[in-house]
Amino acid sequence: ALGNRLQGVFDRLRGRGALSEDDVNDALREVRIALLEADVALPVVKDITAKVRERAVGQEVIRSIQPGQQVVKIVHDALVEALGGNDEGPRGLDLNAPAPVPILMVGLQGSGKTTTSGKIALRLRGKERKKVLLASLDVHRPAAQLQLEQLAKRAEVASLPIVAGQTPLQIAERAMDQARRELFDVVVLDTAGRLAIDEALMAEVAAVKAAVKPHETLLVVDAMTGQDAVNTARAFNEKVGVSGIVMTRVDGDARGGAALSMRAVTGAPIKLLGAGEKLDALEEFHPDRIAGRILGMGDIVSLVERAAETIDQAEAEKLAARMQKGQFSLEDYAAQLKQIGKMGSLSGMLGMLPGVGKLKAQIENANLDTTILKKQSAIIGSMTPKERRAPEIIKASRKRRIAAGSGASVQEVNRLLKQFEDMRDMMKRMNKMGQKGMMRGGLA
Ligand code: GDP
Ligand code: MG
Numbered sequence: 001a002l003g004n005r006l007q008g009v010f011d012r013l014r015g016r017g018a019l020s021e022d023d024v025n026d027a028l029r030e031v032r033i034a035l036l037e038a039d040v041a042l043p044v045v046k047d048i049t050a051k052v053r054e055r056a057v058g059q060e061v062i063r064s065i066q067p068g069q070q071v072v073k074i075v076h077d078a079l080v081e082a083l084g085g086n087d088e089g090p091r092g093l094d095l096n097a098p099a100p101v102p103i104l105m106v107g108l109q110g111s112g113k114t115t116t117s118g119k120i121a122l123r124l125r126g127k128e129r130k131k132v133l134l135a136s137l138d139v140h141r142p143a144a145q146l147q148l149e150q151l152a153k154r155a156e157v158a159s160l161p162i163v164a165g166q167t168p169l170q171i172a173e174r175a176m177d178q179a180r181r182e183l184f185d186v187v188v189l190d191t192a193g194r195l196a197i198d199e200a201l202m203a204e205v206a207a208v209k210a211a212v213k214p215h216e217t218l219l220v221v222d223a224m225t226g227q228d229a230v231n232t233a234r235a236f237n238e239k240v241g242v243s244g245i246v247m248t249r250v251d252g253d254a255r256g257g258a259a260l261s262m263r264a265v266t267g268a269p270i271k272l273l274g275a276g277e278k279l280d281a282l283e284e285f286h287p288d289r290i291a292g293r294i295l296g297m298g299d300i301v302s303l304v305e306r307a308a309e310t311i312d313q314a315e316a317e318k319l320a321a322r323m324q325k326g327q328f329s330l331e332d333y334a335a336q337l338k339q340i341g342k343m344g345s346l347s348g349m350l351g352m353l354p355g356v357g358k359l360k361a362q363i364e365n366a367n368l369d370t371t372i373l374k375k376q377s378a379i380i381g382s383m384t385p386k387e388r389r390a391p392e393i394i395k396a397s398r399k400r401r402i403a404a405g406s407g408a409s410v411q412e413v414n415r416l417l418k419q420f421e422d423m424r425d426m427m428k429r430m431n432k433m434g435q436k437g438m439m440r441g442g443l444a
Contacts, residue, residue: 024056027071038255038294039226044082044264051078072295079291082260084269092271092284093120093244095186097215100133100179102187104212106205106236107220109193112248112274114144116220117190118151119274119282125157130185135160135175137168137208138192148190155279158184168192172208189214197232202239209240218271220246221262229258230265237266248274251281256293259285323427330388333420334380337373376416378406391417 028049035045056074095101103120105113117134124130134152136159138144145162152159160175172189179187189212194201209217219242221229236242245266247259250273259270270290273283319332380388382405387394394402394417403410 021053021057024053024071027056028053031071031075034295035257038257038296039229039261040257040294041227041230041261041264044261047264048075048078048082076288076291076295079260079294080287083263083287083290085287093216095130095215100176100184100187102176102189102212102214103216103218104205104209104214105188105190105218105220106240106242107193108197108222108232109195111193111220111222111225112246113193113220114138114148114151114190115277116218116246116248116272116274116282117148117188118155118279120272121152121157121188122155122279123282124186125155131183132157133160133175133179133184133187134158134190135171135187136190137171138190139166139168139171140192144192151279168204168208169211172212176212197235202235205240215243217241217243218246219244219262219266219268220248221258223247223249223254223256223258224252225258226254227261230261233262234265237268242266242268244268244271246270246272246274247285250283251275255296256290259290260294328424328427330380330383330391330420331385333423334377334388337377337380375406375408375412379403379408379413379416382406391420
């Protein structure tokens with residue numbers, strides 16, 4: 001993942017005051033690859049990296065977190081902004097118009113228009129108590145109108161009776177007529193798609209749009225389309241005009257970069273996400289979630305945010321200095337356990353301490369959770385200060401006393417001591433590696 005790659009770049013940065021232009025350029029090379037791998041279109045990638053460069057160069061390195069993580073956060077924030085920002089206001093459908101409000105669904109064949117029409121109908125009927133009419137304008141595939149009729153039944157909403165031989169335009173007008181007569185709140189017009197963009201399809205959809213004047217024209221795009229999504233979005237926006245985007249199949253393993261590209265190309269907001277074949281698999285769009293997914297490291301971002309809030313900067317720096325000198329003691333460990341308790345996540349928190357990032361997996365394997373965390377604090381609390389600084393002096397009889405004093409078993413005391421020893425060894429080894437690296441740098 002990007003995190004690992006960036007780690008290499010930023011390992012060299014540790015301990016410096018500010019991010020230099022060269023450092024940031026190195027990192028941005030990795031960011032660029034990560035974004036392209038997530039299917040973000042090249043011009044959009046260039047935009048984002050330019051923005052990140054501007055912001056990151058010269059920024060103070062926060063000592064309590066790893067610089068690589070800090071840059072990930074800057075990239076993440078730029079992505080969130082490019083996706084429309086977190087406080088853009090209501091992101092769902094805009095139904096603020098005289099009833100019946102027409103919604104036009106457009107997109108390529110197989111993108112999920114018909115399914116999404118059913119999902120929207122179900123949501124509007126259920127949550128918003130709207131009277132919804134579903135109408136299929138797809139006269140190209142014989143089964144298409146029946147498919148929508150079935151979905152309408154499942155969503156328990158009305159569907160326009162099927163009449164053979166009508167054009168899409170005639171069907172749309174019939175739908176609006178019926179909706180006005182029968183006082184429907186919303187009419188969802190599901191159109192036909194083609195496998196690729198073609199003029200006839202665009203003309204047909206544009207004609208319907210001109211006649212019906214939909215309040216929302218939703219472009220439905222499959223998240224798995226990747227780089228092609230940008231061409232699709234551009235074509236539909238130029239020829240038809242779209243007011244919002246629905247990205248489907250986010251339940252698959254697509255990284256979601258298409259959302260970023262489509263938003264950039266059309267300027268239209270991503271309004272909803274399709275996350276499965278079932279009718280209730282429709283989600284609100286949250287820019288920060290998609291940004292995390294594009295980067296493949298949403299966790300780091302929230303950890304950095306929480307770290308900035310919770311960690312005492314000065315303490316972290318003192319600790320880092322002691323670790324570098326190989327003076328990490330059980331007292332430090334206990335202090336960290338307390339911090340971790342505040343943060344909630346042990347492995348995540350350890351990952352943020354300078355130099356301890358690589359222990360994370362080891363700690364996770366040790367299966368630590370908060371009860372163990374409390375117990376370990378209690379065990380350390382039952383030791384004398386001398387024992388905490390030099391745990392190797394603890395003999396079997398003292399172990400039994402410490403166990404009794406903290407309500408733990410002797411095995412648990414042993415486990416803690418062993419774990420601490422492993423941590424200290426690891427830190428020593430890492431320090432040695434760091435020094436060798438520095439020497440190499442100095443000789444070059
Ligand atoms: P249309 O040609 O644009 O109308 O596409 P359909 O609505 O007929 O969907 C094509 C296929 O994609 C169907 O098998 C749907 O069940 C499936 N589909 C639609 N949306 C999603 C989604 O969000 N996730 C998944 N996994 N499948 C979806
Ligand atoms: Mg369809």
